[in-house]
Amino acid sequence: xxxxxxxxxxxxxxxxxxxxxxxxxxxxxxxxxxxxxxxxxxxxxxxxxxxxxxxxxxxxxxxxxxxxxxxxxxxxxxxxxxxxxxxxxxxxxxxxxxxxxxxxxxxxxxxxxxxxxxxxxxxxxxxxxxxxxxxxxxxxxxxxxxxxxxxxxxxxxxxxxxxxxxxxxxxxxxxxxxxxxxxxxxxxxxx
Numbered sequence: 001x002x003x004x005x006x007x008x009x010x011x012x013x014x015x016x017x018x019x020x021x022x023x024x025x026x027x028x029x030x031x032x033x034x035x036x037x038x039x040x041x042x043x044x045x046x047x048x049x050x051x052x053x054x055x056x057x058x059x060x061x062x063x064x065x066x067x068x069x070x071x072x073x074x075x076x077x078x079x080x081x082x083x084x085x086x087x088x089x090x091x092x093x094x095x096x097x098x099x100x101x102x103x104x105x106x107x108x109x110x111x112x113x114x115x116x117x118x119x120x121x122x123x124x125x126x127x128x129x130x131x132x133x134x135x136x137x138x139x140x141x142x143x144x145x146x147x148x149x150x151x152x153x154x155x156x157x158x159x160x161x162x163x164x165x166x167x168x169x170x171x172x173x174x175x176x177x178x179x180x181x182x183x184x185x186x187x188x189x190x191x
Contacts, residue, residue: 029176032067033128036060040134047137057138061129068125072118074175075108086176089114113169120162127158 043056075094076086080101087096087105094108129135131151136144144151 029068029071032064032071032125036064036125036129040129040132044134044138047134047141049138054138057135061126061135064129065122065125068121069118071176072114072121072171072173073110075173076175077103077105077108079103089173113171114173116165116169117171120165124158124162127155131155 039060040057043053043060045053049057073089074086075089076084077094079085079098080103085096085098087094087108089095089108089110091110093104093106096105130139131154133144136151
């Protein structure tokens with residue numbers, strides 16, 4: 001094998017690896033995770049919960065989980081004026097609140113992969129939120145001391161499974177809560 005083919009195959013592998021990590025980062029909307037990380041210590045009273053704290057924390061986890069799922073069905077496109085517009089993917093294409101101009105929104109159709117990504121996004125967020133130390137102390141304090149090995153092993157396992165799924169089926173959507181891309185108006189065909 002020549003040096004140039006070895007070099008190109010190793011750069012191809014590193015490109016695929018970096019692309020896979022980029023897709024893994026897109027797994028959860030950053031705003032949703034930030035809101036959870038910011039509000040969870042307040043709502044759980046740093047793990048010392050009353051019944052009202054448990055209800056409020058449950059509502060927070062539920063709303064953030066819904067946000068993770070919903071954001072998997074959003075996408076963006078650049079309008080003819082150069083501005084980025086957001087919409088919701090439907091079976092007919094992207095549904096927006098503004099006129100798309102000359103952009104063909106039917107290429108942004110809802111696909112099975114969107115549901116798979118929404119499912120795994122919720123699973124990853126559930127692992128993140130339900131295994132958070134403050135949440136564990138609030139909802140199931142005895143679990144932390146008796147099942148410490150499970151609490152340490154479960155997040156990497158869920159992350160590895162989800163990461164594999166997301167690397168195998170990368171998302172091309174650039175919706176609400178996800179980093180935008182200049183090429184988002186032309187690559188939604190592969191979602």
